[in-house]
Amino acid sequence: DQQVKQNSPSLSVQEGRISILNCDYTNSMFDYFLWYKKYPAEGPTFLISISSIKDKNEDGRFTVFLNKSAKHLSLHIVPSQPGDSAVYFCAASVAGSARQLTFGSGTQLTVLP
Amino acid sequence: GAVVSQHPSWVICKSGTSVKIECRSLDFQATTMFWYRQFPKQSLMLMATSNEGSKATYEQGVEKDKFLINHASLTLSTLTVTSAHPEDSSFYICSARRTGANVLTFGAGSRLTVL
Numbered sequence: 001d002q003q004v005k006q007n008s009p010s011l012s013v014q015e016g017r018i019s020i021l022n023c024d025y026t027n028s029m030f031d032y033f034l035w036y037k038k039y040p041a042e043g044p045t046f047l048i049s050i051s052s053i054k055d056k057n058e059d060g061r062f063t064v065f066l067n068k069s070a071k072h073l074s075l076h077i078v079p080s081q082p083g084d085s086a087v088y089f090c091a092a093s094v095a096g097s098a099r100q101l102t103f104g105s106g107t108q109l110t111v112l113p
Numbered sequence: 114g115a116v117v118s119q120h121p122s123w124v125i126c127k128s129g130t131s132v133k134i135e136c137r138s139l140d141f142q143a144t145t146m147f148w149y150r151q152f153p154k155q156s157l158m159l160m161a162t163s164n165e166g167s168k169a170t171y172e173q174g175v176e177k178d179k180f181l182i183n184h185a186s187l188t189l190s191t192l193t194v195t196s197a198h199p200e201d202s203s204f205y206i207c208s209a210r211r212t213g214a215n216v217l218t219f220g221a222g223s224r225l226t227v228l
Contacts, residue, residue, distance in 0.1 A: 043219035
């Protein structure tokens with residue numbers, strides 16, 4: 001039972017354009033959502049997060065949107081750069097669970113120069 | 114910021130041997146650490162939650178006798194893959210959370226190849 005889903009295994013975007021990565025979840029107990037970026041043979045690197053009490057969080061080129069009613073979140077990268085090419089994982093956690101994370105399956109983003 | 118160090122980054126071993134992977138929080142204390150496993154092109158799957166001074170909590174389907182976890186101090190957790198077999202070959206990643214933080218910091222991962 002996949003509680004966090006990333007239905008697009010890959011995404012290609014032209015440099016300078018917007019990248020939109022999507023994530024859906026099924027567990028209504030999730031109250032904190034994160035995006036991690038991962039390069040091959042490396043551990044995930046934290047990118048941005050959002051609490052369930054908010055619907056948007058912005059950090060530089062990265063913005064995360066949360067739609068609780070739809071159980072959907074998205075990561076927007078504007079403008080996309082070739083260095084953004086990596087696998088992006090959506091993750092979620094429940095308060096009181098020691099903040100263990102449930103990950104989506106990841107989306108490979110390729111930004112074309 | 115929070116830094117998690119993992120060692121070794123790559124290990125090759127013969128089938129039947131045991132391999133120990135270390136996870137250290139370098140600049141903070143972590144009462145809880147997490148061990149994940151990732152197969153190629155798949156998601157990170159939580160294997161177990163490592164608790165300092167007590168037994169680890171294993172996820173369903175993870176053999177606790179095969180994947181021994183020891184969290185002897187607030188800055189060190191170890192994962193020992195006992196009697197490793199080729200199907201144990203994978204990428205193992207640990208993570209830790211600074212007290213009060215919502216964000217997990219991950220180590221760089223350890224690539225295990227069992228011949």
